[in-house]
Amino acid sequence: MTTKRPRRGPARFPGLGAVLLAVCGVALPATGPARAAERPNIVFILIDDQRFDAASALGHAFLETPHLDRLIERGVLFENAFVTTSLCSPSRASILTGQYAHRHGVLDNRTRLDPETPTFPQELQRAGYRTAFVGKWHMGGTSDEPRPGFDRWVSFPGQGLYYNQTFNIDGEKVPRQGYTTDLITDYALDFLAARAGSEEPFLLYVSHKAVHAPFRPAERHLGSYAGRRYPPPATMPNRHENYDGKPNWVEAQRRSWHGVDGLYDNSVDFQQFALDYAETMRGVDDSVGRIVGALEERNLLEETLLVFTSDNGFQFGEHGLIDKRTMYEASIRVPLMVMAPWLDGGAGGLRRSEMIVNLDFAPTFLEAAGVEIPDTVQGRSFFGLLEAGPGAEPPPWRDAFLYEYFWERAFPQTPTVLGVRTDRYKFMRFHGVWDRYELYDVQADPEERRNLLGGFITRHGAGNVEARLRVAAASAARNPRDDWAREVLELKALFDRLSGRLDELLDETGALREPSWLPSR
Known part of the structure; x- marks a missing residue:
C-alpha cells in the first residue's frame, strides 16, 4: 500500500538528543512542549448530536457551558466545521477512516465498519501509541465487542442508556449504576491516571452518548432551565413563505417523527424538548471540565492535542424539522474546538474560517504524531493550520466539499x-x-x-x-x-x-x- 508522508517525521529535534548524549552521557526523555513537538498525546472528545451553536460562547440563548467556553478561550475555534454525512454511524466511520461514507460503506446506523479498513487508531497503535476508546461506538447495531486499534476498550451496544448502563470492558460485561456521561468520564480519567509518568504517548478517544434523543439530564441538572424559553427559528412556522420554492418532502416531513408537528409521534413538547437538550448538555460540559482538569493536574495538557467536536449537527425547528440527515446548515455544521498549547496557532482564543470536515481528523492526528497517512484517506490534515500562528500565511485550503446522505428504510422521510x-x-x-x-x-x-x-x-x-x-x-x-x-x-x-x-x-x-x-x- 502506498502512503502519503506527513510533512514532519517522528523525530522533530534530532540534534537536541545528540547534544544531551554527548554532554551528559545519557539521552534524557523529552517533556512538555518538546515532547509534544515529537509525539503529542491525543485526546479526542466526540459528542452526539451537538449543534454548532450549543454552547454559551457560541450563541445559545441560555445554555451555560463554562468549560467549553474555556476551551474556546484557550484554543482554536474552527467556525466552519461540517460533516459529510449527517448521521451517527456514517459520520463516526468517516472520522475513524478519513473516508466518505460511499467509500467506507457505513451508510446507516446498523452497518459494521469493515475491520480491514485502515483507521487512525490502528495506525497510531502500530506507531507505539497506547490507545483507548471509551463510550458510544454504534457502528454495528447490537455489537459492542472490542474493535481493532484499541488497547483499552470501554463501550456498549447501539445507542446505550443514559442511566445504569452495562459496559463491555475489554470483552467483559460490567453492569454499572449511575449517569452514563459521568461513567464514561470516570473511565477516561482512570486511563489518564494510568498514563501519568509514562513515556509512551497515548490516544484517548472519548465518545459520549449525550446529547442523543430522547434527552435525559443528570439528576443534578434536571429542571435547571425550567421556565426558560428556547427561541424557535424564523423558518419553523408553517407559513407559505417558509416553504415557497422548497421541495415538497420538506413540508411533509414536519408532520413526521422528525418534524415539529409530529415530534416523536407527538409524544414530546417542543419547548420541553429544547430544555431537556440544554440540561443534558450541562453534563457534557462537566465532563470536559473534568478531563481538562485531569490533564492539568497530571502535567499532561502542555503535551496534548485536544480536539472537541460532534458527530453531526441537530435541527431544532429549522424549516419545521427535527433531528439531522438533511443538508441544511443546522444539520451539517458542528462545533470544533482544538487545543495544542505548544503550537503558535493552537492556543490563545484564535478563530479560523477554513472549512473543516469530519474526514480531516484522521490525517490531522496522524500528521501530529509523525505517522504516515494511508492513501485510503480522503480528508486533509489541518495540522498546518494549527502551526500557523496569528498573522502567518496559512496553507492553501479546500474551496468545496461533498455531502452525501443515503435514504434509510427505517427513516424514509429524508x-x-x-x-x-x-x-x-x-x-x-x-x-x-x-x-x-x-x-x-x-x-x-x-x-x-x-x-x-x-x-x-x-x-x-x-x-x-x-x-x-x-x-x-x-x-x-x-x-x-x-x-x-x-x-x-x-x-x-x-x-x-x-x-x-x-x-x-x-x-x-x-x-x-x-x-x-x-x-x-
Missing part, C-alpha cells in the same frame, strides 16, 4: 441527497423524489430561506430542471437585455458551475452520480 458546499453556495441534488434540486447563497441567506431555483421551478415545474433551464436559457439568449432573460442566464451559469463542481467531487472521490439504496451488510 431522500437521498448529494450536494456540494462552498464558502458561499450550497447545491443539493435529490434522488428518488420529484423535486430534484435546492440552491442557496449561504452568505446572503444563512437561514436558507430562498431556494435560488424556487422561482424558476414555480414557473416551469419541478421535474427535469436541468433540461428546462437549457431551454429557457436558449430562449433568453435571444433577448439578453430583458431582466427576466438576464436572471435566467445568470441562474443557468450558477447551476452549471455548481452542478459541475458536484460531479467533479463525485468523480474525484469514486462516488456514483446516480446512487442506489444499499441494504445493511
